[in-house]
Amino acid sequence: MSASAPAPAPAALQARPLRLSTQAPDFEARLQQRLHWSAEADAAIEQRVLEIIADVRRRGDAAVLDCTRRFDRLHAPDMAALELHPAELQAAFEQLPAAQREALQQAAARVRHYHQAQLQACGQSWSYRDADGTLLGQKVTPLERVGIYVPGGRAAYPSSVLMNAIPAQVAGVSEIVMVVPTPDGLKNPLVLAAAHVAGVTRAYTIGGAQAVAALAYGTQSVPKVDKITGPGNAYVASAKKHVFGQVGIDMIAGPSEILVLADGSTPPDWVAMDLFSQAEHDELAQSILLCPDAAYLDAVQQQIDALLPQMPRAAIIAASLNGRGALIHTRSLEEACAISNRIAPEHLEVACRDPQRWEPLLHHAGAIFLGAYTSESLGDYCAGPNHVLPTAGTARFSSPLGVYDFQKRSSLIEVSAAGAQTLGRIASVLAHGEGLQAHARAAEMRLVGGAA
Known part of the structure; x- marks a missing residue:
């Protein structure tokens, strides 16, 4: 372990996540630019x-x-x-x-x-x-x-x-x-x-x-x-x-990600720190907040400003938020859920009064953290579910690491003599259609009388 923690950041260091609004005409282009990350190695x-x-x-x-x-x-x-x-x-x-x-x-x-x-x-x-x-x-x-x-x-x-x-x-x-x-x-x-x-x-x-x-x-x-x-x-x-x-x-992992859906009810300093919790991993980590309340986005930015100087890894956090972070003003929480599904984040926090209302609308995420008290960091360490999660939008088709990743499945087939009479005829027809006569004959030999 390191002998000492990094010194707190200088007060002049600033973190300014990109401020976006879904109502702006260039929203889609700017969002895609912020989301871009290439998995191609140098x-x-x-x-x-x-x-x-x-x-x-x-x-x-x-x-x-x-x-x-x-x-x-x-x-x-x-x-x-x-x-x-x-x-x-x-x-x-x-x-x-x-x-x-x-x-x-x-x-x-x-x-x-x-x-x-x-x-x-x-x-x-x-x-x-x-x-x-x-x-x-x-x-x-x-x-x-x-x-x-x-x-x-x-x-x-x-x-x-x-x-x-x-x-x-x-x-x-x-x-x-x-x-x-x-x-x-x-x-x-x-x-x-x-x-x-x-x-x-x-x-x-x-x-x-x-x-x-x-x-x-x-x-x-x-x-x-x-x-x-x-x-x-x-x-x-x-x-x-x-x-x-x-x-x-298991997967080719990219930089860590967090996306927070907020309705304005969670203390803004909690959300600011949750954004920090991923940003501190490295400069390419991504932290995004989606909320229909513009004043709440302002409050979170104020907490980012207030809390950043206290953080030992402030320089990394600032680089991450400045380069890949975003505070996005949405028309509604429904729209925020739709945007989240498009992004398919590694970690998805639903920092809302009634998270169960929104969970059915969320289809693509490595892990979903429901409610104000469910900080992503609890999942990282001790909640129980696995913290090895798909990144870079791969949650659209990939899953967290689990028991199933350490198992393999073999099909079991034991055909009875009676079953061979039905299956053999089906297989014979299809095998002949594919031009694979040995396949067909192998099935036919097990038929009563030896022919299809």
Whole structure:
């Protein structure tokens, strides 16, 4: 962990989210300009990532060690020196202050409870028999080994350990391999303790594209996994994209996002801080407020001005709000809901008196936070649902990380002799129509008399 927090920002620093009105003739163009974010990696990053992946595939551990020395300034004689053993993870947990130990355990319990409910709802095998005795169904089985990437460097995220490892554990994954960069060899005790609490089985202090490649292809020391989950920087995102197909991945994550729908009833300083909570991630994070009350937008801006100087990460917050933030005056909350659906944000707060009234109108969001007391930050840490969410509008077709990401489904088919008489004739006709005679004959051989 860092030795000290950043100093508060100078009072002169300002954050001015773009002020928009849906009634302005240029609203659509200006909104699209503000929403624009390209997921395309820089060409130099892409080339470097491909070189790293190829090197790890060719040289294994030696390439990972070289990259770790170069990028993390961590000089290890071999991979054994970079492996975190269960005893070290347990020791990190036991040495935490009591308040941190309790918070980790409580958060983990809530995350585990939620994902156990998810398992019961959608993660079970099922089958049924037709009237002729044919059995049809689905067999759900866990992945055998998964890799979870936990960001390190500028910040450390024990919550990401919980959110990636616990649903994998609940799904029944046998082996959970964690990789986490530790620049200059500085290990975050909360991350290690979270790994202990969440049931991580193996862990290595490696990161970047080299860690993704090691998990995807395996090395002399790092086992090959079936799927890689977890966020990372541009190099990690690019590497995940390039190893997809060799292994599964969860998603290619973009900058964090929050969209707040407000009716003016939530204290404006609460909403201002909720906008800050995403803006502080990085300069490309996006924070948007939609409200039909122009005076309330003014009040939120006043709170942004008042609260910003108090924030240790004020420079990042200001850059994010100035570059990608927006305060949007809408004609109504119905219109605000429609705009939200078009944006499909990662985090969607409904800061309204009657959030249940508006929830049915909201169709596209990674996670929906209902009511003034449901700050997005509670979802990030301890509410229970997963905080690994689709970004950049992909909530239109993607879902939060969950138990189902660590399972696979196999179809079950057991055709009875009676069922083969009906199905065989259907299959024969269709197979002949496709010109696949062996398919047709295989079905016909099971017919009484051997012909369709």
